[in-house]
Amino acid sequence: MKRQLVAVVVALGTLASLPAAAQFQKPEDAVKYRKAAFQVMAMHFGRIGAMVSGKAPFDAAAAASNAEVAAFMSKLPYAGFVDGTSGTEKGSPKPIVWTERAKFDEDAKKMQDEMAKLAAAAKGGNADQVKAAFGNTAGACKNCHDHFRVQ
């Protein structure tokens, strides 16, 4: 179990350099990409949410694999926040993403870190620890959404 966790963390680490390598032919491609990546992340994260809120029974193996995917996915969408892709409809990024980029990047990193901690907790298999880590991660999501996302 521990060896697997180390492997996942190493694998995630190699992704840290991804945004610089990212290339989109058109701004719309970047928008589609980040939406798709967030969507996949949210689907897996949401399954853990269902468990910790009691809507679904706690399943340690399912929590672990879903958290692993969510943590992997959390590294991807930010490459898609290329210049000129703010929006006005609900859920779009506000222009301040680009004028307050350092704060945005910090908020993104915070979410990725919490997601990695959630993956570690889920590998451990303790439902209480998963619940606590899920709450911290959800808080990191909300923190960024409240400031940077069109309500």
Add this chain to the structure above:
Amino acid sequence: MKRQLVAVVVALGTLASLPAAAQFQKPEDAVKYRKAAFQVMAMHFGRIGAMVSGKAPFDAAAAASNAEVAAFMSKLPYAGFVDGTSGTEKGSPKPIVWTERAKFDEDAKKMQDEMAKLAAAAKGGNADQVKAAFGNTAGACKNCHDHFRVQ
């Protein structure tokens, strides 16, 4: 480099059990999920395609990280092929996905295997090997599309 590759392969291995753990509240959620996962995979795979076709310069580090993500993503979409989600518009899965499920699963596995080989080749950093592995992977994609996807 070799240690990283082992780490990635181990990480990918833990995902093999994902489909069984997958749950979607509605069939539409499953469709959205598989489309999003394929979209992210295709974006990363396409960047390697641009390199091997000469549209972009070969960048070993970028090829490696893109192939790593594509290989990870290749494990995800199939959980979204739940019953009753065939379609008639271009790009949708034909009903034979469900009546010929063993062949579909075999084709999916073939693509995933080729994608993992591409990730291994890309880690190695040899452009010719990346090109060959890319071709094999693209062939596995096409093989499945030709039979199971609405043209």
